[in-house]
Amino acid sequence: xxxxxxxxxxxxxxxxFHYGGQAHVAYPEDPGSLSDAEWARYLFFRDNPKGPxxxxxxxxxxxxxxxxxxxxxxxxxxxxxxxxxxxxPVVA
Amino acid sequence: xxxxxxxxxxxxxxxxxxxSPEPERSYDVVIVGGGxxxxxxxxxxxxxxxxxxxxxxxxxxxxGGNMARNTTIIRSNYLWDESAGIYEHALKLWEGLxxxxxxPLLFSQRGVLNLAHSLQDVREGVRRVNANRLNGVxxxxxxxxxVGEVCPIVNVSPDVRHPVxxxxxxxxxxxxxxxxxxxxxxxxxxxMGVHLIEHCEVTxxxxxxxxxxxxxxxxxxxxxGRVALCAAGHSSVVAGLAGVELPLQSHSLQALVxxxxxxxxxxxxxxxxxxxxxxxxxxxxxxxxxxxxACNSYRQxxxxxxxxxxxxxxxELFPVFARAHVLRTWGGVVDVSPDASPVVGLTPVDDLYxxxxxxxxxFKATPGVGWCFAHTVAHGEPHPLNAPFSLERFxxxxxxxxxxxxxxxx
Ligand SMILES: Cc1cc2nc3c(=O)[nH]c(=O)nc-3n(C[C@H](O)[C@H](O)[C@H](O)COP(=O)(O)OP(=O)(O)OC[C@H]3O[C@@H](n4cnc5c(N)ncnc54)[C@H](O)[C@@H]3O)c2cc1C
Ligand SMILES: [Zn+2]
Numbered sequence: 001x002x003x004x005x006x007x008x009x010x011x012x013x014x015x016x017f018h019y020g021g022q023a024h025v026a027y028p029e030d031p032g033s034l035s036d037a038e039w040a041r042y043l044f045f046r047d048n049p050k051g052p053x054x055x056x057x058x059x060x061x062x063x064x065x066x067x068x069x070x071x072x073x074x075x076x077x078x079x080x081x082x083x084x085x086x087x088x089p090v091v092a
Numbered sequence: 093x094x095x096x097x098x099x100x101x102x103x104x105x106x107x108x109x110x111x112s113p114e115p116e117r118s119y120d121v122v123i124v125g126g127g128x129x130x131x132x133x134x135x136x137x138x139x140x141x142x143x144x145x146x147x148x149x150x151x152x153x154x155x156g157g158n159m160a161r162n163t164t165i166i167r168s169n170y171l172w173d174e175s176a177g178i179y180e181h182a183l184k185l186w187e188g189l190x191x192x193x194x195x196p197l198l199f200s201q202r203g204v205l206n207l208a209h210s211l212q213d214v215r216e217g218v219r220r221v222n223a224n225r226l227n228g229v230x231x232x233x234x235x236x237x238x239v240g241e242v243c244p245i246v247n248v249s250p251d252v253r254h255p256v257x258x259x260x261x262x263x264x265x266x267x268x269x270x271x272x273x274x275x276x277x278x279x280x281x282x283x284m285g286v287h288l289i290e291h292c293e294v295t296x297x298x299x300x301x302x303x304x305x306x307x308x309x310x311x312x313x314x315x316x317g318r319v320a321l322c323a324a325g326h327s328s329v330v331a332g333l334a335g336v337e338l339p340l341q342s343h344s345l346q347a348l349v350x351x352x353x354x355x356x357x358x359x360x361x362x363x364x365x366x367x368x369x370x371x372x373x374x375x376x377x378x379x380x381x382x383x384x385x386a387c388n389s390y391r392q393x394x395x396x397x398x399x400x401x402x403x404x405x406x407x408e409l410f411p412v413f414a415r416a417h418v419l420r421t422w423g424g425v426v427d428v429s430p431d432a433s434p435v436v437g438l439t440p441v442d443d444l445y446x447x448x449x450x451x452x453x454x455f456k457a458t459p460g461v462g463w464c465f466a467h468t469v470a471h472g473e474p475h476p477l478n479a480p481f482s483l484e485r486f487x488x489x490x491x492x493x494x495x496x497x498x499x500x501x502x
Contacts, residue, residue: 001395002387015397019386021341040487044339044430048328050390073342074390 006059007067007081020056022046023068024088050074054088102269102374103196109275110282115289115311119147121469122307122316124294124330126150127159128270128455129447130322131277132462133469134286135193140463141470144285149309151293155274158324158454161392161424163347163369163381165360166456167204167265169224169231170497174480175433176227181477182460183264189459195276197268198374204265204360205239205246207409209254213365216496217260224262232261243359245412252408254366267360267371273458297334303442304334318443320469325390325425327448336439339486340427340449343384344394348402348421352376356412364496366405378416380406384426384452394423426451431485433492436465436478445469446483453498 002014028034028042047053053073058066070079070091079091121137123130126148137143150156166186168179190197208214217233224231236248239259248256282288289311296308297319306315323330331338353376362369367383382402385394399421406413429435429449434457436447447465450457464475474482485491 001397014395021388036487036489040339044486045337046339046341048338048341048388050326050329050342053388055387071387073388076389076391 002076002078004057004069005078005081006062006065007083008063008065009059012059012062016059016061018058018060020058020066023054023056052079052091102198109279110288112290113287115147115149115287115292115309115314117313118315119287120145120317121320122146122314122318123148123320123322124307125157125322125324126154126288126290127157127322127324128155128274128277128458129324129450129461129465130320131155131274131281131288132458133320133322133447133465135277135281135284136462136466137470138281138284138286140466143470146281146285147287147289147314148281149292149294149307149314150288150290151310153290154278154288155271158424158426159270159274161347161422162270162455163371163379164267164270164455165204165265165362165369165371166199166268167262167360168229168456169204169206169220169260169262169265170494171220171223172492172494173227174492175494175497176224176229178460178464178477178481179457180227180229181463182457185459185463186268187264189276193276193280195272195279197272197276199266199268200374201264201266202359202371203242203261203263204362205234205243205259205261207239207246207259207361207363207365208257209363209365210257214257217258220497221260230262230264232263234259234261243357243361245356245410246361247409247411254408256409265360267373269374270455277458277462294330294333297330297444299334299441299444304444318445318469320445320447320465322447322465324448324450324454325427327427327446331439331446331448334439334441334444336441336444336446338435338446338448338483339430340435341388342390342425342427343387344389344391344423345381345384345426345452346394346398346402346421346423347379347381348399349373349377349379349419350413350416351419353378353416361409363405363409366409368402368405368409370406370410377419378413384428390425392423392425428452431491432494432498434461434481435483436461437468437474437482438472439483443472451498
């Protein structure tokens with residue numbers, strides 16, 4: 001069970017949150033020009049690293065806001081939380 | 093063994109099931125991952141195709157991954173023709189596997205109930221029963237009274253939060269003893285000359301001119317004519333070594349067992365809506381699985397709130413469990429695909445083959461996928477039964493969406 005530091009509310013139990021998968025996945029800039037393979041990548045392929053991963057969480061049982069978090073998928077260590085629009089922090 | 097030994101009925105093992113050779117510097121086929129799928133693939137490569145210059149490389153101990161951690165449910169009641177094809181092929185192999193391997197697997201066809209708790213569940217279930225029958229898969233629709241006849245300890249009262257409105261029933265489904273399945277395949281493959289090499293982690297894959305040449309391991313470089321990946325939870329990591337990206341996400345999936353009970357539970361009960369599935373092991377433990385943890389993870393343990401939810405669901409369905417104790421809990425790492433179906437077949441790298449994405453449900457496929465994947469590796473082209481499960485389906489859009497029949501929340 002994770003203790004997740006919501007950037008607005010502070011540390012809260014994981015059960016208050018909803019997981020949103022990989023962060024920083026931008027909608028294609030020019031959708032009409034994408035090939036089938038490029039659409040496949042956008043729709044179905046997400047990073048799946050064993051290590052630090054930038055991902056989205058929503059504090060559904062609290063402030064109901066989305067934010068980003070860098071968590072290590074091998075250790076559960078939370079390296080950083082940051083607000084939407086902010087760049088992914090560099091973690092060691 | 094005394095008549096009261098709880099392990100009564102479990103077979104004795106020979107002292108040694110396979111030998112542990114030093115790795116050679118080169119093999120015709122290198123299989124990465126010594127779980128059930130890797131071992132079954134090795135066995136059928138040797139048995140069906142006469143390819144015996146094969147090594148199975150396992151980073152830990154043989155079958156210590158998901159093969160040792162799953163809840164052993166075997167069934168073939170999936171919705172689509174493609175799935176019925178491969179899972180029913182597997183179930184037919186299960187039915188003769190003890191004889192084929194010459195090894196006891198405690199395969200027990202005690203049937204499986206998939207419960208429906210809402211009108212939508214009922215419609216989906218009835219549709220799946222009809223689809224199963226059209227594919228020659230045994231399936232019945234049971235009303236709540238009939239559910240109570242098959243499994244008297246299920247609470248079929250209408251006065252609970254998620255009442256049982258009916259269930260699909262597959263009588264030929266069941267469970268097997270997972271360790272024995274791995275050991276049976278390992279022993280038979282080793283007897284035909286396959287090298288089973290433990291504590292040998294693949295850390296690199298050499299690709300030259302678009303063709304796989306060798307694997308780098310913690311025990312040195314091993315050249316390979318063909319490389320077959322069977323690395324379950326670590327599929328993305330291992331395929332990534334060859335520059336191949338897969339549409340997979342890894343998650344923790346947990347299970348638990350109770351202390352030993354008298355025989356109380358005659359079948360297998362799964363409930364997709366309330367996230368628990370239960371059977372009673374041969375020894376007497378209640379074996380219970382849950383849904384996956386939501387976030388990506390490579391940790392072989394999950395969050396406690398998942399277990400709490402699973403227990404709450406189990407208690408509502410089976411009030412008699414209230415006095416049982418949790419004996420132990422554990423987790424595995426499962427590789428989940430976007431359409432809840434596996435990815436089996438060729439990759440953009442020549443002579444590199446992938447078998448992954450079985451997510452929460454690949455144990456039941458073990459003999460079937462071993463059979464088909466061995467064919468794919470031996471011939472350099474997919475077996476007809478795994479052809480629909482190619483990597484290309486994510487580009488063509490010919491998905492095999494089994495979220496409804498996968499029966500584990502993910
Ligand atoms: C809790 C739980 C319950 C489940 N319940 C069911 C069920 O009831 N029915 C069902 O059908 N399925 C079930 N499953 C799913 C099933 O266990 C898996 O789909 C199936 O075991 C995957 O194939 P495998 O046996 O080869 O995987 P594994 O046994 O995980 O084999 C993969 C092997 O690859 C090895 N490996 C990884 N990376 C490397 C490397 N770099 N070098 C060398 N080796 C490597 C691993 O150590 C591992 O031993 C369950 C899974 C879990 C975790
Ligand atoms: Zn908040």
